[in-house]
Amino acid sequence: MIKQLLSYAKKYRFHAIMSPLCIIFEVLIEVTIPLLMSVIVDCGIQGQSLTQKESFVADILISLGFGNKEGVDLIIATGGLMLGLACISLLCGASAAYFASKAGMGFGAELRKGIFNKVQSFSFSNVDKFSTGSIITRMTTDVNMMQMAFMMALRMVIRSPLMFIMAISMAFSINKKLSLVFICIAPVMFALILIIGSAAHKRFTRMFKKYDKFNSSIQENLIAARVVKAFVRAKHEKEKFSISNNELRDASIFAEKLIILNGPIMTVSIYLCIILVLWIGAQLILGGSMLLGDLMSFVTYIQQIFMSLMIISMIFVLSVMAKASMTRISEVLSEEPHINDNNSNDSLTVEDGSIEFRNVCFKYSKDAENNVLKDINLTINSGETIGILGGTGSAKTSFVQLIPRLYDVTEGQVLVGGRDVREYSLEHLRNSVSMVLQTNLLFSGTIEENLRWGNENATMEQIRNAAKIAQADEFVMSFPDGYNTDLGQGGVNVSGGQKQRLCIARAILKEPKVLILDDSTSAVDTATDGKIREGMKNLLPDTTKIIIAQRINSIQHADKIVVLDDGKINDIGTHDELLQRNEIYKEVYVSQQESKMEQ
Ligand SMILES: Nc1ncnc2c1ncn2[C@@H]1O[C@H](COP(=O)(O)OP(=O)(O)OP(=O)(O)O)[C@@H](O)[C@H]1O
Ligand SMILES: [Mg+2]
Structure with missing residues (x-):
């Protein structure tokens, strides 16, 4: 099914490859920036010697001719480097978004074209099977969903896991003991979000069914607007509309209700983690086994870790929603026209009207x-x-x-x-x-x-x-x-x-x-x-x-x-x-x- 749908993105292969590539650079820069920050902080504190990693960065800068090991020059040079990297990262991020949007929109357009062409090949009995309203929902709402999921996938599927791995390894290299904090909290949070996502799937499938019903009822009403007026059925039609509209609202709320829990779970986890890290970290600094700059970059890495976890969970939820849409689109695309030309002879023409x-x-x-x-x-x-x-x-x-x-x-x-x-x-x-x-x-x-x-x-x-x-x-x-x-x-x-x-x-x-x-x-x-x-x-x-x-x-x-x-x-x-x-x-x-x- 995924393969079948992805074939519609073929035309945008270049954009689909470029987007994750830009993102890899963006992530690499993003995880370097906290390290530079710690160089600035620790270098700025008088009489504090740099850690091994910080010295490594400082040595590179000095060998390029920027300042000396303890001088203000080094701080300015590091700050300048940070600014430069941030600009490149911005450029990478923007290019990734551009490529992803182009690929996503193109994919959506191709998909709509595919469905439309398929529907054109339908025989009367195929048309009897899918209601017109349902085909419209599939061509609009479902395709939009797929388009969004595809765009999100291009931008996030590589970014988040990569960011997650890089940030975790950086955090580990700074302080193993402190890393235990998020190692305990993150899995609990992730599991909760996964449970919510899978429970939401059923609810979203139900919501899309309601969408079908809703579109069918509107479409029927609009086509037959004159009949509705002639029979003074407007009141009845309004009631019918209200019912399907309310059902759709209830089904959407029912599904969204679960999804919105993600936000609070996420926020609570991040702040709990930061509080614990700051508390333990402060004691380590007082005890002399950690530098202030290190703690600062550690907190930034924690934010990056949780951010990428949240996005991974969002991708999961979106893929759950997209799966419902994917099935519905695939149903249309896989529908075989009941009447086709397969056994016909193209050159044969009808001789007479008998x-x-x-x-x-x-x-x-x-x-x-x-x-x-x-x-x-x-x-x-x-x-x-x-x-x-x-x-x-x-x-x-x-x-x-x-x-x-x-x-x-x-x-x-x-x-x-x-x-x-x-x-x-x-x-x-x-x-x-x-x-x-x-x-x-x-x-x-x-x-x-x-x-x-x-x-x-x-x-x-x-x-x-x-x-x-x-x-x-x-x-x-x-x-x-x-x-x-x-x-x-x-x-x-x-x-x-x-x-x-x-x-x-x-x-x-x-x-x-x-x-x-x-x-x-x-x-x-x-x-x-x-x-x-x-x-x-x-x-x-x-x-x-x-x-x-x-x-x-x-x-x-x-x-x-x-x-x-x-x-x-x-x-x-x-x-x-x-x-x-x-x-x-x-x-x-x-x-x-x-x-x-x-x-
Ligand atoms: N698309 C369809 N799917 C299922 N059953 C159908 C469909 N179209 C017609 N029927 C059924 O087939 C039977 C014959 O219908 P048909 O439309 O051929 O009648 P008809 O003689 O043309 O009637 P009329 O004079 O009203 O046009 C009816 O019982 C009808 O319910
Ligand atoms: Mg007839």
Whole structure:
């Protein structure tokens, strides 16, 4: 999992290496500075002889021509060296932060790109599995978390252990007895922080689940804002929002409550340690077995040791939080698209619009008990117009979705142009089988841009011809900006019927071999519906047209009408044949005639 995610940082390898390198220098300087400080202090105290280490530093400085062993010159030279080193350390620290930020942000961007691309490859059934809200959380909150953890790791994973080891060895070399103080306290503190971190993990996993729920609820509400208003459900929605918002707050507090204990534990340990060291150290100085400068640098080393311990524990906590995010991101990245091109032949194109269903059974998920479609056998010739009629939930949509492979059959075969749909590449298949979905969407942008989804390279004439067949040209031209009219998000600027016609035009522009309209003229008046059918019949004679409709009017002139009932083909025939022999068809026809008479 870690390997899989780290592959997204590959592009920023240079930055990821440079950051720890700068940090190594920074740490080396930081642990040298207290030593220089002790030179200054001990050199400044009259009549005090320097320790071995201090003399070593002083000798180097003197050999470089700075001052003499006991003079003020040496103090100034050491101070100057300290200042110089501090500046270099600052530069190293700043460069490390720069490289880490660049690598971290780049890693985050690559990760988001990876998830987005993966989601683009998802089939409908993959999308059914992850809710949209959950994918959004994974792309935002979880990626941010990973980004932060990565940045932190680059800056701290080397720094803290290195600082810890260096500071401990320096402290030891100053005074072994005094070192016993932190050797006793530090492990207790570290263990406490580890226990807290591991307990927090479960709580953070729970918090992210709440995040999913929260995002899903907001997203659903925003998409359906109009429905919410129309049904005056705002109050109910507010309550629903409050509930998930409160749940998220409680889960976050529950998790953070543990983590914040780290601070006090840390502070108490550091100060306890410093007090003990100062107390014991003072006695050692009085007894003459330790120098003041040494004690001062010892205290600085203790602070460095505890600081690095705290950061190690923070890395631990962060990695605990990041692990939850990592799993969630990896779930998306590892999800195999249920429908893929693996067994297809790239050069194979759809020859004609003939379709055959052979013993097809279908269900949406493997675990579902019953098939949605049962034993479907049907042959459609190229260029025919097929009507599909059936009650709500009779599986009309499920039936046609198998043709462009939006879902794969559970059993049996669907053939287009004489070949199993799985033999074609998805691109070739879907370019030849154009489907206007029952719940359709337009995107923000102009009408022309939206229609070009059907064919990017279409000429304006082709676009207008497609729109004319779909009876959309007239109303588009009546807009002041014509085809340049901006549609707004989700196509809010056009009416329901206009939107349907634009969607049909978009599908026609593909010049497909098979055109499927899933209840696509439900919001269009009967006369316009008739004109669309007429246009398709005359201008797209070779295209196989499959029309799902609630109105018998829309399909009565079809070459064949398929009556679906509860996932099974109940009957196939022409309008006249079905009217004579099929009960369901007759019933629908009579009820529609009656309602027409009433009008
Ligand atoms: N994505 C899905 N996951 C699981 N079950 C589904 C899914 N889509 C539809 N179903 C189920 O499959 C059955 C057939 O649905 P389908 O949408 O094919 O009916 P339909 O005939 O198109 O209905 P309508 O006239 O309302 O559009 C229904 O029982 C529905 O609950
Ligand atoms: Mg449907």
